[in-house]
Amino acid sequence: MSTELNQRLRTTLNAQDGQGPRVAIVSPSGYAPDPAAVTRGIATLEAQGCRVRNLTDPAQRFHRFGASDDQRIAQLLAAASDPEIDIVLALRGGYGLTRLLPELDLGLLARSGKLFVGHSDFTALQMALLAQEGGISFSGPMLCDDFVRTPPSDFTLTDFWQCLTSERHVVHGGAPGNPALEVDGTVWGGNLAMLTHLVGSPWLPAVEGGILFVEDINEHPYRVERMLLQLMHAGVLQRQRAVLLGDFSGYRLSDYDNGYDFAQMLDWLRAHVPVPILAGFPVGHGADKATVPVGAPGRLVSSGERFSLTVSAYPYLSR
Numbered sequence: 001m002s003t004e005l006n007q008r009l010r011t012t013l014n015a016q017d018g019q020g021p022r023v024a025i026v027s028p029s030g031y032a033p034d035p036a037a038v039t040r041g042i043a044t045l046e047a048q049g050c051r052v053r054n055l056t057d058p059a060q061r062f063h064r065f066g067a068s069d070d071q072r073i074a075q076l077l078a079a080a081s082d083p084e085i086d087i088v089l090a091l092r093g094g095y096g097l098t099r100l101l102p103e104l105d106l107g108l109l110a111r112s113g114k115l116f117v118g119h120s121d122f123t124a125l126q127m128a129l130l131a132q133e134g135g136i137s138f139s140g141p142m143l144c145d146d147f148v149r150t151p152p153s154d155f156t157l158t159d160f161w162q163c164l165t166s167e168r169h170v171v172h173g174g175a176p177g178n179p180a181l182e183v184d185g186t187v188w189g190g191n192l193a194m195l196t197h198l199v200g201s202p203w204l205p206a207v208e209g210g211i212l213f214v215e216d217i218n219e220h221p222y223r224v225e226r227m228l229l230q231l232m233h234a235g236v237l238q239r240q241r242a243v244l245l246g247d248f249s250g251y252r253l254s255d256y257d258n259g260y261d262f263a264q265m266l267d268w269l270r271a272h273v274p275v276p277i278l279a280g281f282p283v284g285h286g287a288d289k290a291t292v293p294v295g296a297p298g299r300l301v302s303s304g305e306r307f308s309l310t311v312s313a314y315p316y317l318s319r
Contacts, residue, residue, distance in 0.1 A: 010049040020049030024079035027066025029121040030094025041147035080112035092144040093120025110135035123190030128203040140291035163291040174306035175280030183241040187298035189213040215246030215284035221265040247284025
């Protein structure tokens, strides 16, 4: 990572003398295949002025999880209970958080005042916090791979700290074919597979008049369509004012698709889903991702091809 970027981020955080935000690293889902990457990620955060408490331990790896269920719950509770911690940052995604939801003290997490950050499988915790406690969290980067990439994404890291140090955050996006509109609503969402996984459970928020954003990785267009239809059949999409599509990369088309690609899928959805659908929202599993407060009020303004989402009234680092 460039010295210039680190210095700029340290200035944003006002962290010149070791007084930057305190970040706890937790592994509520998968483990890091390369433990050295964790060390590099922590070094990146420290170079930006953060003080880091790493609650993960590669020796605790259990099956495909970062640790046993009880140990992963303990990590989250330890981070939430530490009065010095400002940010709780997920190590990575994968799978495992929904196994923890019935046993988690969501009230304690929500009342802790910590800024919980992650995406992918972390969506399960974010939805549970919002559904059960009205808790706001952040869809954003994780230690692996966002803080260990070579080279790093200037956009991802700059947008992350801008969001967490400001009382108002604006995310820009766009793609051909987007409708023009202006709507207000609760901003929520995340990984599409996790959202559909939570349908019918007490951990999917019943958001009325919301602005729903979704993303996923390695999901073929027909699977994306199927999951969105599940949300529509469950009555979720109809209650939203708009749906924002993030990054859906990583899939591979075959001859059997016979021309059925993401664009064809999107055209079909727009003709059958009774809610405006806008593509080109910069969230997902790619290198460049915006940080989005989940559960906060937002205003979406689209001129047609380009749009902006302004989010406010969320907790942030005020120092």
